[in-house]
Amino acid sequence: xxxxxxxxxxxxxxxxxxxxxxxxxxxxxxxxxxxxxxxxxxxxxxxxxxxxxxxxxxxxxxxxxxxxxxxxxxxxxxxxxxxxxxxxxxxxxxxxxxxxxx
Numbered sequence: 001x002x003x004x005x006x007x008x009x010x011x012x013x014x015x016x017x018x019x020x021x022x023x024x025x026x027x028x029x030x031x032x033x034x035x036x037x038x039x040x041x042x043x044x045x046x047x048x049x050x051x052x053x054x055x056x057x058x059x060x061x062x063x064x065x066x067x068x069x070x071x072x073x074x075x076x077x078x079x080x081x082x083x084x085x086x087x088x089x090x091x092x093x094x095x096x097x098x099x100x101x102x
Contacts, residue, residue, distance in 0.1 A: 001055035003048060008070040012098040013038040016056060016068040019045065023079040024067040030082070034092060035099045038069075071095065 008014050013031065015038045017024035024040075031038050043049035043066060056065040062078050069076045071094050076082060085091035 001048075001052055004052060004055050004059070007039065007041060008073050011039040012072060013095065014070040015040045016043060016052065016066055016070075017041065018043050018066050021064075021066050027067045027069060027079055027082055030086065031095070034095055035101070036095050037098075037100060071098075 004016075013036055015024065015028060015031070017028065017040050019042050028038065028040060041052075043053055046052065053065045056068045057063060059068075059075055061068045061075070062080075065078075067078055067082075069078070069082050076085070076094070082091065085094070
């Protein structure tokens with residue numbers, strides 16, 4: 001979907017989320033602790049949210065499609081993939097260009 005492509009290409013770190021999803025919240029908190037301010041797009045507050053969710057599933061997101069994390073325009077995955085990358089030390093180097101150092 002054009003909206004997904006546009007958001008992920010124009011912003012370094014994007015999380016597609018839902019306001020009621022505790023896993024989305026956990027991923028968002030992790031990124032803030034790593035000093036990254038992601039663009040968080042809440043699907044349940046977007047009139048096109050269902051279409052975006054279907055597009056994310058077609059792109060390879062697991063069901064449920066949120067959270068869907070994109071870094072540098074590339075789909076990283078959902079909570080399991082993000083946490084695995086974090087635990088192995090691979091997430092921080094991916095986020096380095098987007099970290100707020102202040």
